[in-house]
Amino acid sequence: MKIESVNVTVFQYPTRRVSDTAGHSHPGPESMAKMAMLTITADDGTKGYSFAPPEVVRPFVVNTFFRKVLVGQDAFNRERIWQDLAHWQRGSAHQLTERALSFVEQALWDLIGRKLNMPVWKLLGGFRDKVPAYGSTMCGDDLPGGLSTPDEYASFAEKLVARGYKAIKLHTWMPPVSFAPNPKMDVKACAAVREAVGPDIDLMIDGYHWYSRTEALYIGKELEKLDFAWFEEPMEEESMSSYAWLAENLSIPIIGPESLGGKHHSRADWVKAGACDILRAGANGVGGISPTLKVANLAESFGMDCEVHGNGAASLAVIGAIKNCRWYERGLLHPFLDYDVPAAYLNSIVDPMDENGIVSLPTGPGLGEDINFAYIENNTVS
Numbered sequence: 001m002k003i004e005s006v007n008v009t010v011f012q013y014p015t016r017r018v019s020d021t022a023g024h025s026h027p028g029p030e031s032m033a034k035m036a037m038l039t040i041t042a043d044d045g046t047k048g049y050s051f052a053p054p055e056v057v058r059p060f061v062v063n064t065f066f067r068k069v070l071v072g073q074d075a076f077n078r079e080r081i082w083q084d085l086a087h088w089q090r091g092s093a094h095q096l097t098e099r100a101l102s103f104v105e106q107a108l109w110d111l112i113g114r115k116l117n118m119p120v121w122k123l124l125g126g127f128r129d130k131v132p133a134y135g136s137t138m139c140g141d142d143l144p145g146g147l148s149t150p151d152e153y154a155s156f157a158e159k160l161v162a163r164g165y166k167a168i169k170l171h172t173w174m175p176p177v178s179f180a181p182n183p184k185m186d187v188k189a190c191a192a193v194r195e196a197v198g199p200d201i202d203l204m205i206d207g208y209h210w211y212s213r214t215e216a217l218y219i220g221k222e223l224e225k226l227d228f229a230w231f232e233e234p235m236e237e238e239s240m241s242s243y244a245w246l247a248e249n250l251s252i253p254i255i256g257p258e259s260l261g262g263k264h265h266s267r268a269d270w271v272k273a274g275a276c277d278i279l280r281a282g283a284n285g286v287g288g289i290s291p292t293l294k295v296a297n298l299a300e301s302f303g304m305d306c307e308v309h310g311n312g313a314a315s316l317a318v319i320g321a322i323k324n325c326r327w328y329e330r331g332l333l334h335p336f337l338d339y340d341v342p343a344a345y346l347n348s349i350v351d352p353m354d355e356n357g358i359v360s361l362p363t364g365p366g367l368g369e370d371i372n373f374a375y376i377e378n379n380t381v382s
């Protein structure tokens with residue numbers, strides 16, 4: 001099955017998610033956003049798809065890297081294609097990003113799954129067809145009735161538990177929110193949520209990512225009193241030694257790295273350095289599904305869990321194939337937004353959750369996205 005073409009369709013769709021000046025998403029007025037659908041087509045007509053921000057898979061990236069490496073290759077030689085692209089990153093002047101690599105690799109997996117008429121998670125190992133989800137909140141805000149006070153976090157947490165979630169992760173306040181960063185406010189939000197949901201719900205925090213060692217230590221010690229399940233990204237992840245120091249000084253599990261580059265290579269060094277108790281990797285951030293699987297397998301070899309970063313089909317593809325991931329990150333959630341409403345370009349969401357907080361993995365071929373092709377065609381902008 002030879003790859004014949006790699007194409008990108010950019011289309012517009014309505015959204016109520018806006019980004020702040022640090023890239024964190026919050027609810028906002030409805031606006032039209034743009035999305036790119038990356039399509040890989042094989043010579044027998046089979047197609048594979050992934051969705052990406054248009055700038056990540058812009059024409060320069062597709063023409064300069066994707067088409068040169070993929071076209072003419074056997075689509076089943078996915079690892080060889082991935083290695084060839086990954087090696088080109090060094091000489092790409094930072095134009096071939098981990099995220100671009102992730103999205104083309106995901107489309108390749110989707111193509112393979114569609115060709116074999118099997119879900120990717122089953123192709124990769126088929127460990128499970130259901131997974132418990134944790135509710136991952138948006139970052140805090142200053143919206144009255146949103147996530148602007150500890151009590152509003154507590155009230156939202158109660159609603160999430162009523163919806164079925166058995167675990168909740170708080171993204172707390174970060175600049176540009178006026179009073180952030182604020183370790184004491186982070187702790188107050190965590191305490192309010194623990195008070196509201198009781199002792200049987202797993203709680204985690206993912207707060208301001210640039211605290212000092214002493215600020216992170218203070219928060220961590222307070223979280224230990226609140227029996228939090230993990231402490232995520234409280235400092236700059238480029239400083240692995242800071243995380244090793246923090247992990248040494250706290251009993252609460254430290255999880256990471258999430259946003260650090262270096263794919264599965266950097267995560268091996270984190271394990272060796274004792275910089276985390278739980279590994280983390282996302283299929284959009286470490287170069288795709290296979291590198292995420294490599295991180296999960298590395299973690300398993302050291303008796304560690306690997307909690308997959310982010311929601312979506314690619315995350316589910318990995319989680320369905322491995323044992324050592326306890327949760328699916330379902331989010332990001334906010335009181336003002338209904339997560340269960342699919343985006344206009346999808347007929348249904350890929351991660352439906354029942355009243356017990358269990359997400360059933362997609363049973364369709366490939367990554368299992370229920371794509372509304374007619375909508376995309378009617379809303380194509382380039």
Ligand SMILES: O=C(NO)[C@@H](O)[C@H](O)[C@@H](O)C(=O)[O-]
Pocket residue numbers: 023024025136139171206258309310329
């Ligand atoms: O941290 C995350 N998940 O754990 C990300 O999904 C979110 O994007 C969060 O970091 C953020 O909004 O920056």
Ligand SMILES: [Mg+2]
Pocket residue numbers: 206232233258
């Ligand atoms: Mg995170």
